[in-house]
Amino acid sequence: MRIATVGDNCMDVYQTSGKAYPGGNPVNVAVYLTELGADSSYIGWVGSDTYGELMQNEISKKGVDISHLSKKNGKTAVTFVELVNNDRVFGDYDEGVMADFILTQNELDFIGKHHQLVHAGVWGHVEEYYSHFKEMGLQTSFDFSNQLDHRLVKTLPQYVDYSFFSYTQDDPFIRQFLKDVKNNGSKITIATLGENGSLAYDGEQFYKSGVVEVDVVDTMGAGDSFISGFIYGKLKGFSTAKCLELGAETAAKTIQYFGAW
16 A cells, blocks of 8 residues: 655644744644554655755655655745644644745656555645546545635535544534535545544435544644544455544544644
8 A cells, every 4th residue: 555645744833832843734744654564655756955954854764755846945944833632733834945836747757657546735736736637547545634615615526535624513614515526526524523423425324433542631633643544444445334433543542742743
């Protein structure tokens, strides 16, 4: 099982402590997948600063293939974070060198020839490549985060097998929303609902899963680890219900320590 994650990375800087942790949805997903036993590659840009070096070193230590991670002159992306009752709250975001991110033909070939599935997120500047990924025969997943009104929600699902969203509860709105995205072309649509678990729709029925009860230290990375568990389960051939459970179990591990990983 080999998965490519592509696009944004950032250093999560906690304003109270000043400590910085590597993160970003594609980076986190690659790390969590490796911990689950998959082979993962991360393709993205870091800056020529101390944070860029730290990002490269820490991702590599986790066993992720960074052979196609590039260093560009400038600053590595930074997100400022506050903890409010152990729940992470994002503040200012400086995109740094990732603002100009593009994929080269060499990188596209690497993704297409050596991986089964490719994953990216709404902030990663990767959406324009998704039609190419499907032409290459790759399975695809995409994290729309909590951007339910984003323009990509209408146009991208036709190229996305597994569309992930972040919401708050199981209600008529999110059920209809997941149906609509499914009708736009996705194979399965999934919403993480925070403490209310998760919900998925495959065109025939809804599947619901709760959370695994643990002591919460920091919710940073919870959604990304859920995505990793779900993707891993699907590539293993698990049922959708089982994939939701695996996502919840993976997320439960993440929220018991500071930082994404």
